[in-house]
Amino acid sequence: MTSKSQRQHLIERLLAERSVGDHSELVELLAVEGVEASQASVSRDLDELGAVKLRAGGHTVYAIPEIATQRAIPIEALRRVCGDWVVGAEHSDNLVVLTTPPGSAHVVASAIDRSDTTDVIGTVAGDDTILVIAARHTSGEAVAKHFRDLAGL
Amino acid sequence: MTSKSQRQHLIERLLAERSVGDHSELVELLAVEGVEASQASVSRDLDELGAVKLRAGGHTVYAIPEIATQRAIPIEALRRVCGDWVVGAEHSDNLVVLTTPPGSAHVVASAIDRSDTTDVIGTVAGDDTILVIAARHTSGEAVAKHFRDLAGL
DNA sequence: CATAATTATTCATTCTAATGAATAATTATG
DNA sequence: CATAATTATTCATTAGAATGAATAATTATG
Numbered sequence: 412m413t414s415k416s417q418r419q420h421l422i423e424r425l426l427a428e429r430s431v432g433d434h435s436e437l438v439e440l441l442a443v444e445g446v447e448a449s450q451a452s453v454s455r456d457l458d459e460l461g462a463v464k465l466r467a468g469g470h471t472v473y474a475i476p477e478i479a480t481q482r483a484i485p486i487e488a489l490r491r492v493c494g495d496w497v498v499g500a501e502h503s504d505n506l507v508v509l510t511t512p513p514g515s516a517h518v519v520a521s522a523i524d525r526s527d528t529t530d531v532i533g534t535v536a537g538d539d540t541i542l543v544i545a546a547r548h549t550s551g552e553a554v555a556k557h558f559r560d561l562a563g564l
Numbered sequence: 565m566t567s568k569s570q571r572q573h574l575i576e577r578l579l580a581e582r583s584v585g586d587h588s589e590l591v592e593l594l595a596v597e598g599v600e601a602s603q604a605s606v607s608r609d610l611d612e613l614g615a616v617k618l619r620a621g622g623h624t625v626y627a628i629p630e631i632a633t634q635r636a637i638p639i640e641a642l643r644r645v646c647g648d649w650v651v652g653a654e655h656s657d658n659l660v661v662l663t664t665p666p667g668s669a670h671v672v673a674s675a676i677d678r679s680d681t682t683d684v685i686g687t688v689a690g691d692d693t694i695l696v697i698a699a700r701h702t703s704g705e706a707v708a709k710h711f712r713d714l715a716g717l
Numbered sequence: 718c719a720t721a722a723t724t725a726t727t728c729a730t731t732c733t734a735a736t737g738a739a740t741a742a743t744t745a746t747g
Numbered sequence: 748c749a750t751a752a753t754t755a756t757t758c759a760t761t762a763g764a765a766t767g768a769a770t771a772a773t774t775a776t777g
Binding site: 586587588603604606607608610611 | 722723724725726
Protein backbone atom coordinates (compact mmCIF):
# COMPACT_ATOMS: atom_id res chain seq x y z
CA MET A 412 0.00 0.00 0.00
CA THR A 413 2.98 2.28 -0.49
CA SER A 414 3.65 3.72 -3.86
CA LYS A 415 7.08 4.36 -5.21
CA SER A 416 6.74 8.11 -4.80
CA GLN A 417 5.68 7.70 -1.19
CA ARG A 418 8.63 5.45 -0.54
CA GLN A 419 11.03 7.91 -2.15
CA HIS A 420 9.61 10.73 -0.06
CA LEU A 421 10.18 8.64 3.03
CA ILE A 422 13.74 7.91 1.93
CA GLU A 423 14.36 11.63 1.58
CA ARG A 424 13.16 12.11 5.13
CA LEU A 425 15.23 9.27 6.54
CA LEU A 426 18.39 10.50 4.85
CA ALA A 427 17.79 13.98 6.24
CA GLU A 428 17.31 12.67 9.76
CA ARG A 429 20.02 10.05 9.98
CA SER A 430 23.42 8.95 8.77
CA VAL A 431 22.76 6.09 6.45
CA GLY A 432 25.87 4.31 5.27
CA ASP A 433 24.63 1.62 2.95
CA HIS A 434 21.58 0.20 1.20
CA SER A 435 20.90 -2.57 3.69
CA GLU A 436 20.75 -0.06 6.52
CA LEU A 437 18.19 1.90 4.54
CA VAL A 438 16.21 -1.25 3.80
CA GLU A 439 16.02 -1.84 7.56
CA LEU A 440 14.99 1.73 8.36
CA LEU A 441 12.25 1.50 5.76
CA ALA A 442 11.06 -1.74 7.30
CA VAL A 443 10.85 -0.06 10.70
CA GLU A 444 8.49 2.47 9.07
CA GLY A 445 6.46 -0.41 7.68
CA VAL A 446 7.76 -0.15 4.14
CA GLU A 447 9.15 -3.30 2.56
CA ALA A 448 11.73 -2.80 -0.15
CA SER A 449 14.71 -4.73 -1.42
CA GLN A 450 18.24 -3.52 -1.93
CA ALA A 451 17.52 -3.45 -5.65
CA SER A 452 14.61 -1.07 -5.24
CA VAL A 453 16.57 1.11 -2.85
CA SER A 454 19.42 1.31 -5.33
CA ARG A 455 17.03 2.50 -8.01
CA ASP A 456 15.32 4.95 -5.67
CA LEU A 457 18.59 6.56 -4.63
CA ASP A 458 19.58 6.87 -8.26
CA GLU A 459 16.31 8.54 -9.15
CA LEU A 460 16.57 10.84 -6.16
CA GLY A 461 20.05 11.87 -7.20
CA ALA A 462 21.46 10.79 -3.87
CA VAL A 463 25.19 11.12 -3.40
CA LYS A 464 27.60 9.58 -0.96
CA LEU A 465 29.44 12.02 1.28
CA ARG A 466 32.44 11.44 3.47
CA ALA A 467 31.50 12.32 7.02
CA GLY A 468 33.59 11.60 10.05
CA GLY A 469 35.63 8.79 8.62
CA HIS A 470 32.85 6.94 6.87
CA THR A 471 30.51 7.70 4.07
CA VAL A 472 26.83 8.51 4.26
CA TYR A 473 24.09 9.06 1.74
CA ALA A 474 22.59 12.46 1.26
CA ILE A 475 20.37 14.22 -1.18
CA PRO A 476 21.83 17.53 -2.24
CA GLU A 477 19.68 20.53 -1.33
CA ILE A 478 20.12 21.88 -4.75
CA ALA A 479 17.77 19.86 -6.83
CA THR A 480 20.30 17.95 -8.84
CA GLN A 481 18.09 15.02 -9.46
CA ARG A 482 19.19 13.08 -12.45
CA ALA A 483 17.59 14.13 -15.67
CA ILE A 484 14.80 11.71 -16.27
CA PRO A 485 15.38 9.21 -19.05
CA ILE A 486 13.72 9.89 -22.37
CA GLU A 487 11.61 6.82 -21.73
CA ALA A 488 10.17 8.37 -18.62
CA LEU A 489 9.29 11.53 -20.54
CA ARG A 490 7.77 9.38 -23.25
CA ARG A 491 5.67 7.60 -20.68
CA VAL A 492 4.34 10.80 -19.16
CA CYS A 493 3.60 12.26 -22.59
CA GLY A 494 2.01 9.03 -23.75
CA ASP A 495 -0.30 9.05 -20.75
CA TRP A 496 -1.14 12.71 -20.47
CA VAL A 497 -0.46 14.68 -23.65
CA VAL A 498 -3.50 14.67 -25.85
CA GLY A 499 -2.58 17.46 -28.22
CA ALA A 500 0.39 19.46 -29.48
CA GLU A 501 0.13 22.53 -31.69
CA HIS A 502 2.65 25.23 -32.48
CA SER A 503 2.76 28.88 -33.51
CA ASP A 504 6.13 30.39 -34.28
CA ASN A 505 8.43 29.28 -31.48
CA LEU A 506 5.63 28.45 -29.09
CA VAL A 507 4.12 25.04 -28.59
CA VAL A 508 0.85 24.44 -26.82
CA LEU A 509 0.42 21.03 -25.28
CA THR A 510 -3.01 19.91 -24.15
CA THR A 511 -3.60 17.50 -21.29
CA PRO A 512 -6.59 16.24 -19.37
CA PRO A 513 -7.72 18.75 -16.73
CA GLY A 514 -5.34 18.97 -13.80
CA SER A 515 -2.51 17.14 -15.51
CA ALA A 516 -0.56 19.97 -17.07
CA HIS A 517 1.88 20.35 -14.20
CA VAL A 518 2.89 16.71 -14.17
CA VAL A 519 3.82 16.96 -17.81
CA ALA A 520 5.53 20.33 -17.43
CA SER A 521 7.51 19.02 -14.50
CA ALA A 522 8.66 16.03 -16.51
CA ILE A 523 9.70 18.27 -19.39
CA ASP A 524 11.64 20.52 -16.99
CA ARG A 525 13.39 17.48 -15.50
CA SER A 526 14.32 16.01 -18.84
CA ASP A 527 17.59 17.01 -20.40
CA THR A 528 16.11 18.27 -23.61
CA THR A 529 17.86 21.36 -24.92
CA ASP A 530 15.09 22.07 -27.40
CA VAL A 531 12.89 23.66 -24.74
CA ILE A 532 13.95 26.74 -22.85
CA GLY A 533 10.91 26.87 -20.58
CA THR A 534 7.36 25.83 -19.78
CA VAL A 535 4.31 27.47 -18.27
CA ALA A 536 1.57 25.17 -17.07
CA GLY A 537 -2.08 25.91 -16.50
CA ASP A 538 -4.78 23.37 -15.75
CA ASP A 539 -4.91 21.50 -19.00
CA THR A 540 -2.54 23.50 -21.14
CA ILE A 541 1.21 23.89 -21.22
CA LEU A 542 2.97 26.64 -23.05
CA VAL A 543 6.34 25.34 -24.21
CA ILE A 544 8.95 27.72 -25.55
CA ALA A 545 11.18 26.29 -28.22
CA ALA A 546 14.89 27.06 -28.13
CA ARG A 547 16.40 29.29 -30.76
CA HIS A 548 18.29 26.51 -32.48
CA THR A 549 15.07 24.66 -33.27
CA SER A 550 11.48 25.60 -34.11
CA GLY A 551 8.03 25.40 -32.62
CA GLU A 552 7.12 23.07 -35.42
CA ALA A 553 9.94 20.65 -34.69
CA VAL A 554 9.27 20.72 -30.96
CA ALA A 555 5.56 20.14 -31.47
CA LYS A 556 6.36 17.17 -33.67
CA HIS A 557 8.78 15.87 -31.06
CA PHE A 558 6.06 15.93 -28.42
CA ARG A 559 3.53 14.36 -30.74
CA ASP A 560 6.02 11.55 -31.29
CA LEU A 561 6.65 11.18 -27.59
CA ALA A 562 2.92 11.12 -26.96
CA GLY A 563 2.25 8.64 -29.71
CA LEU A 564 -0.13 11.02 -31.46
CA MET B 565 0.31 3.40 -28.17
CA THR B 566 -2.81 5.29 -27.17
CA SER B 567 -3.51 5.84 -23.56
CA LYS B 568 -6.95 5.91 -22.11
CA SER B 569 -6.85 9.65 -21.60
CA GLN B 570 -5.82 10.20 -25.19
CA ARG B 571 -8.61 7.98 -26.38
CA GLN B 572 -11.16 9.81 -24.25
CA HIS B 573 -9.96 13.14 -25.57
CA LEU B 574 -10.43 11.84 -29.09
CA ILE B 575 -13.91 10.62 -28.21
CA GLU B 576 -14.78 14.09 -26.97
CA ARG B 577 -13.67 15.51 -30.28
CA LEU B 578 -15.55 12.96 -32.37
CA LEU B 579 -18.76 13.54 -30.43
CA ALA B 580 -18.42 17.28 -30.93
CA GLU B 581 -17.90 16.90 -34.66
CA ARG B 582 -20.43 14.23 -35.51
CA SER B 583 -23.74 12.67 -34.64
CA VAL B 584 -22.86 9.36 -33.05
CA GLY B 585 -25.82 7.17 -32.33
CA ASP B 586 -24.38 4.10 -30.73
CA HIS B 587 -21.25 2.49 -29.39
CA SER B 588 -20.41 0.44 -32.46
CA GLU B 589 -20.46 3.57 -34.59
CA LEU B 590 -18.00 5.16 -32.21
CA VAL B 591 -15.81 2.06 -32.26
CA GLU B 592 -15.62 2.41 -36.03
CA LEU B 593 -14.85 6.12 -35.93
CA LEU B 594 -12.06 5.46 -33.48
CA ALA B 595 -10.68 2.76 -35.74
CA VAL B 596 -10.64 5.22 -38.63
CA GLU B 597 -8.42 7.43 -36.44
CA GLY B 598 -6.18 4.46 -35.77
CA VAL B 599 -7.47 3.75 -32.27
CA GLU B 600 -8.64 0.22 -31.51
CA ALA B 601 -11.18 -0.13 -28.77
CA SER B 602 -14.01 -2.50 -28.00
CA GLN B 603 -17.61 -1.67 -27.23
CA ALA B 604 -16.86 -2.44 -23.61
CA SER B 605 -14.10 0.15 -23.42
CA VAL B 606 -16.24 2.70 -25.22
CA SER B 607 -19.06 2.10 -22.77
CA ARG B 608 -16.70 2.79 -19.88
CA ASP B 609 -15.20 5.83 -21.56
CA LEU B 610 -18.58 7.42 -22.19
CA ASP B 611 -19.53 6.77 -18.61
CA GLU B 612 -16.37 8.41 -17.30
CA LEU B 613 -16.82 11.35 -19.66
CA GLY B 614 -20.35 11.86 -18.40
CA ALA B 615 -21.72 11.53 -21.91
CA VAL B 616 -25.48 11.71 -22.29
CA LYS B 617 -27.81 10.65 -25.05
CA LEU B 618 -29.84 13.43 -26.63
CA ARG B 619 -32.80 13.19 -28.92
CA ALA B 620 -31.98 14.97 -32.15
CA GLY B 621 -34.07 14.83 -35.28
CA GLY B 622 -35.88 11.64 -34.56
CA HIS B 623 -32.97 9.59 -33.29
CA THR B 624 -30.64 9.83 -30.38
CA VAL B 625 -27.03 10.92 -30.36
CA TYR B 626 -24.31 11.01 -27.77
CA ALA B 627 -23.06 14.33 -26.48
CA ILE B 628 -20.90 15.58 -23.67
CA PRO B 629 -22.56 18.41 -21.86
CA GLU B 630 -20.66 21.69 -22.04
CA ILE B 631 -21.13 22.16 -18.37
CA ALA B 632 -18.64 19.85 -16.84
CA THR B 633 -21.01 17.38 -15.35
CA GLN B 634 -18.63 14.52 -15.45
CA ARG B 635 -19.57 11.85 -13.02
CA ALA B 636 -18.02 12.14 -9.65
CA ILE B 637 -15.05 9.85 -9.65
CA PRO B 638 -15.43 6.72 -7.54
CA ILE B 639 -13.82 6.69 -4.14
CA GLU B 640 -11.49 4.01 -5.47
CA ALA B 641 -10.18 6.38 -8.12
CA LEU B 642 -9.52 9.03 -5.49
CA ARG B 643 -7.85 6.39 -3.36
CA ARG B 644 -5.62 5.44 -6.26
CA VAL B 645 -4.54 9.00 -6.96
CA CYS B 646 -3.88 9.65 -3.27
CA GLY B 647 -2.06 6.36 -2.90
CA ASP B 648 0.23 7.26 -5.77
CA TRP B 649 0.79 10.94 -5.15
CA VAL B 650 -0.03 12.01 -1.61
CA VAL B 651 3.04 11.70 0.58
CA GLY B 652 1.90 13.76 3.55
CA ALA B 653 -1.19 15.18 5.20
CA GLU B 654 -1.14 17.67 8.09
CA HIS B 655 -3.82 19.92 9.46
CA SER B 656 -4.20 23.19 11.30
CA ASP B 657 -7.68 24.23 12.37
CA ASN B 658 -9.89 23.69 9.38
CA LEU B 659 -7.04 23.64 6.89
CA VAL B 660 -5.33 20.55 5.61
CA VAL B 661 -2.01 20.62 3.80
CA LEU B 662 -1.35 17.71 1.47
CA THR B 663 2.15 17.14 0.18
CA THR B 664 2.89 15.53 -3.18
CA PRO B 665 5.98 14.97 -5.31
CA PRO B 666 6.90 18.12 -7.25
CA GLY B 667 4.50 18.89 -10.07
CA SER B 668 1.82 16.49 -8.88
CA ALA B 669 -0.33 18.72 -6.72
CA HIS B 670 -2.81 19.60 -9.44
CA VAL B 671 -3.55 16.01 -10.37
CA VAL B 672 -4.49 15.31 -6.77
CA ALA B 673 -6.42 18.54 -6.35
CA SER B 674 -8.33 17.85 -9.53
CA ALA B 675 -9.24 14.39 -8.31
CA ILE B 676 -10.43 15.79 -5.00
CA ASP B 677 -12.54 18.42 -6.80
CA ARG B 678 -14.07 15.71 -8.99
CA SER B 679 -14.88 13.42 -6.12
CA ASP B 680 -18.21 13.78 -4.40
CA THR B 681 -16.82 14.33 -0.96
CA THR B 682 -18.77 16.88 1.02
CA ASP B 683 -16.06 17.18 3.63
CA VAL B 684 -13.98 19.51 1.46
CA ILE B 685 -15.25 22.87 0.32
CA GLY B 686 -12.25 23.74 -1.82
CA THR B 687 -8.65 23.18 -2.78
CA VAL B 688 -5.72 25.35 -3.83
CA ALA B 689 -2.85 23.59 -5.50
CA GLY B 690 0.75 24.71 -5.85
CA ASP B 691 3.63 22.62 -7.17
CA ASP B 692 3.92 20.03 -4.43
CA THR B 693 1.40 21.31 -1.91
CA ILE B 694 -2.36 21.39 -1.79
CA LEU B 695 -4.30 23.50 0.62
CA VAL B 696 -7.56 21.73 1.40
CA ILE B 697 -10.33 23.54 3.24
CA ALA B 698 -12.45 21.35 5.48
CA ALA B 699 -16.21 21.84 5.52
CA ARG B 700 -17.84 23.29 8.57
CA HIS B 701 -19.53 20.07 9.56
CA THR B 702 -16.19 18.30 9.95
CA SER B 703 -12.65 19.24 11.01
CA GLY B 704 -9.21 19.66 9.56
CA GLU B 705 -8.11 16.80 11.75
CA ALA B 706 -10.74 14.41 10.42
CA VAL B 707 -10.12 15.42 6.82
CA ALA B 708 -6.36 15.00 7.22
CA LYS B 709 -6.94 11.56 8.65
CA HIS B 710 -9.28 10.74 5.76
CA PHE B 711 -6.59 11.62 3.25
CA ARG B 712 -3.93 9.72 5.17
CA ASP B 713 -6.20 6.68 5.00
CA LEU B 714 -6.83 7.19 1.30
CA ALA B 715 -3.10 7.54 0.71
CA GLY B 716 -2.26 4.53 2.81
CA LEU B 717 -0.05 6.56 5.10
C1' DC C 718 -45.96 -6.93 -26.63
C1' DA C 719 -41.93 -9.57 -28.63
C1' DT C 720 -37.72 -9.08 -29.91
C1' DA C 721 -33.84 -6.76 -32.04
C1' DA C 722 -30.62 -3.48 -30.80
C1' DT C 723 -27.94 -1.37 -27.53
C1' DT C 724 -25.54 -0.91 -23.26
C1' DA C 725 -23.46 -2.40 -18.95
C1' DT C 726 -21.01 -5.75 -16.46
C1' DT C 727 -18.49 -10.03 -15.37
C1' DC C 728 -14.58 -12.59 -15.64
C1' DA C 729 -10.53 -14.01 -17.87
C1' DT C 730 -6.69 -12.07 -20.16
C1' DT C 731 -3.31 -8.65 -21.41
C1' DC C 732 -0.14 -5.06 -20.67
C1' DT C 733 3.21 -2.49 -18.40
C1' DA C 734 5.68 -0.63 -14.60
C1' DA C 735 7.71 -2.16 -10.57
C1' DT C 736 9.80 -5.54 -7.82
C1' DG C 737 13.07 -8.93 -6.02
C1' DA C 738 16.43 -12.87 -6.29
C1' DA C 739 20.52 -13.63 -8.20
C1' DT C 740 24.55 -12.14 -9.97
C1' DA C 741 27.82 -8.97 -12.22
C1' DA C 742 30.32 -4.91 -11.38
C1' DT C 743 32.39 -1.70 -8.43
C1' DT C 744 34.28 0.11 -4.23
C1' DA C 745 36.19 -0.09 0.39
C1' DT C 746 39.15 -2.16 3.61
C1' DG C 747 42.77 -4.63 6.03
C1' DC D 748 46.86 -6.49 -3.46
C1' DA D 749 43.04 -9.83 -2.21
C1' DT D 750 38.79 -10.00 -0.91
C1' DA D 751 34.79 -8.52 1.68
C1' DA D 752 31.34 -5.26 1.24
C1' DT D 753 28.52 -2.60 -1.41
C1' DT D 754 26.08 -1.27 -5.49
C1' DA D 755 24.08 -1.83 -10.06
C1' DT D 756 21.86 -4.64 -13.34
C1' DT D 757 19.63 -8.71 -15.44
C1' DC D 758 15.88 -11.53 -15.85
C1' DA D 759 11.95 -13.69 -14.08
C1' DT D 760 7.97 -12.59 -11.48
C1' DT D 761 4.35 -9.75 -9.50
C1' DA D 762 0.82 -6.35 -9.05
C1' DG D 763 -2.64 -3.62 -10.60
C1' DA D 764 -5.03 -1.12 -14.19
C1' DA D 765 -7.06 -1.72 -18.49
C1' DT D 766 -9.01 -4.46 -21.98
C1' DG D 767 -12.05 -7.54 -24.55
C1' DA D 768 -15.14 -11.69 -25.25
C1' DA D 769 -19.17 -13.16 -23.58
C1' DT D 770 -23.27 -12.41 -21.52
C1' DA D 771 -26.71 -10.09 -18.57
C1' DA D 772 -29.46 -6.12 -18.43
C1' DT D 773 -31.79 -2.45 -20.51
C1' DT D 774 -33.83 0.20 -24.18
C1' DA D 775 -35.80 0.98 -28.71
C1' DT D 776 -38.66 -0.44 -32.34
C1' DG D 777 -42.20 -2.46 -35.29
